[in-house]
Every structure is written in structure tokens, then in C-alpha cells.
Amino acid sequence: MNKPLSHHETIVPREHLDFRLDETVPKYWFRGDAYKTRVFDAVQSGFPDGERYFITSVRAFRDCIDDPVMRQEVRDFMRQEGQHGLAHTRYNQMLERQGMPMEDILQEGKDEFERWTKTYSPEFNVAHTAALEHFTATMAFAYFARAAVMEGADPRVKALFAWHAIEEMEHKSVAYDVMQKVAGVGYFKRVAAMAYAIKNMIRYTYIYTDRLLEADGYTRRQRIGLHVRNFFWLHGPRKGIYGSLAGKLLAYFRPGFHPTQEPTIHNYGNWLEAWERTHDPFAACDALCAAAWR
Ligand SMILES: [Fe+2]
Ligand SMILES: [Fe+2]
Numbered sequence: 001m002n003k004p005l006s007h008h009e010t011i012v013p014r015e016h017l018d019f020r021l022d023e024t025v026p027k028y029w030f031r032g033d034a035y036k037t038r039v040f041d042a043v044q045s046g047f048p049d050g051e052r053y054f055i056t057s058v059r060a061f062r063d064c065i066d067d068p069v070m071r072q073e074v075r076d077f078m079r080q081e082g083q084h085g086l087a088h089t090r091y092n093q094m095l096e097r098q099g100m101p102m103e104d105i106l107q108e109g110k111d112e113f114e115r116w117t118k119t120y121s122p123e124f125n126v127a128h129t130a131a132l133e134h135f136t137a138t139m140a141f142a143y144f145a146r147a148a149v150m151e152g153a154d155p156r157v158k159a160l161f162a163w164h165a166i167e168e169m170e171h172k173s174v175a176y177d178v179m180q181k182v183a184g185v186g187y188f189k190r191v192a193a194m195a196y197a198i199k200n201m202i203r204y205t206y207i208y209t210d211r212l213l214e215a216d217g218y219t220r221r222q223r224i225g226l227h228v229r230n231f232f233w234l235h236g237p238r239k240g241i242y243g244s245l246a247g248k249l250l251a252y253f254r255p256g257f258h259p260t261q262e263p264t265i266h267n268y269g270n271w272l273e274a275w276e277r278t279h280d281p282f283a284a285c286d287a288l289c290a291a292a293w294r
Helices: 032-047 047-059 070-098 102-119 122-137 139-144 155-172 174-180 187-215 220-229 233-237 243-251 268-278 281-290
Strands: none
Touching: 032 070, 032 155, 032 187, 032 220, 047 070, 047 102, 047 122, 047 174, 070 102, 070 155, 070 174, 102 122, 102 187, 122 139, 122 155, 122 174, 122 187, 122 243, 139 155, 139 243, 155 268, 155 281, 187 220, 187 268, 220 233, 233 243, 268 281
């Protein structure tokens, strides 16, 4: 394990990154494992429209922001999310080329995000955004704190997730501060939105993983078997992709919580140092993984 380089995070929009997601990326890019690959594929499929929803929810309060520092952070947050949306659109196009029903899946997701925008108050939508942003800010810990989690993944997909996870951590406070300081959302609405966000994350992870596996030709019985056999990989309390985040998600329910109270991932500085030196997201991802816990 390389020595972790400590660094305080700042929001840096990095644009036009090319992860080379072409037909040479194996269909089951995660260790040849269909189920686990499709979980990652499913979770990320909603990112482009999800990020548009985040931007819309925060933008609703933009004109009420007086603080110039916060205005700049909101601009940088939008630029980062815009780039994430573009990169994950290319990822979804790769899935489409594999024969996955992305048009239907993306339309359903888009309809759902639009329904939230139309149905709920701007305050609840920004609270829901802040909650989902807390979720995405923890992504770095779930995927990249321990080396074993992403070992054996295709380097192109891994580098995309690493860049996205790092930037989510960089802007982890932006939607939260807009929610609290500008929209004036209090404790109960904030935690109700988090409960709703957790339900949505888990629900849509299963719905879209199942849809992708069905398109892969797995029968209903086979799919149920896969969900059951992989339950602990996803929800195990110590090492599960979601299960290991329980403590960080529960912290959000604490009165007085603020995202800056959560520590930055120990190997953030390694990603950043390699990025600043090379401007190569693959080299940065390698540095991040080399400093991950063994
Ligand atoms: Fe993002
Ligand atoms: Fe984000």
C-alpha cells in the first residue's frame, strides 16, 4: 500500500475526460461476474437524469443566494455534475450497444425525476437532492477505501467511477448548504428526505439490476437466486457495498449533522496528486487504488 497523501478537498471541475468506453470493454467488466457488473451498471444508469434533477433542485434557489462563495460553489457543482452526466451517458450508450433496453430504462427514470420535480415542493426536492448527494459522496468509501472492492474491475470503468466518486466528495456540502442556509429546511424534512432517498436507492438498484439481467437472458428463478446469493455482497454490515455505508448514512440523522464532519477518504490526496501531475484519470485511479487499504 502506498502512503496516503492527506489533502483538503476543493471543488475542481475537470472537463472532457475520455474513459474509452468502447466495445472492447467486456460485457461483464467486473471480474466476469454478471450480477455484480449489472448492479454497478444499473446504479449508474440513472446518473445523467439524476444529476439533471440535482442541478434543477439546487438551481431553484440560486437567485436567493447572496454569498459569493456559495454562488461560485453552486456553479462549480453544476459544472462537475454536467460532466458526470456526459460521461455516464457514454456508459449508457455502451450498455445500449450490448443490447440492454436503455431507452426504456432511461425514459422511466426521467419520468420519475420529473414527477418528483413537479409533485414535491422545491424545499423537499433540494432536501432529497442533499440526501442523495450524501449517498454519492460516500461512494468513494464504498468503492475505493479498500483495495479488494474494485480489484479485477475493467480499468476504464474503474477510472470513471474513481473520478466521479472523488468529485462527489469534493462537492458534498453544496446541496446541503443550499438546503439549510438558503431553502431553510429543518431537521424533520431533512431526515424524511434521507429516508425517502435510501428507499429509492435500494428500490431502483433492484428494479434496474433485474431488468438488465432479464435482458441478459436470466430467467426469473435464476434472477431471484442471484439476488439472494449476492445479498451480503450488497448489504453485508462490514464489507457490503451498501451495508458498509450504514454508519455514514445514519450519521445524517444526527441533529447538527453537516457533511464536512465526515472525514475525507484517506487516499483522496493520492488521486489528486497523480491527477495534477498527469491530467490522466487512469493514472489518478491507479494512485488511488495503490493507496487503498489492503
Ligand atoms: Fe455526479
Ligand atoms: Fe453530486
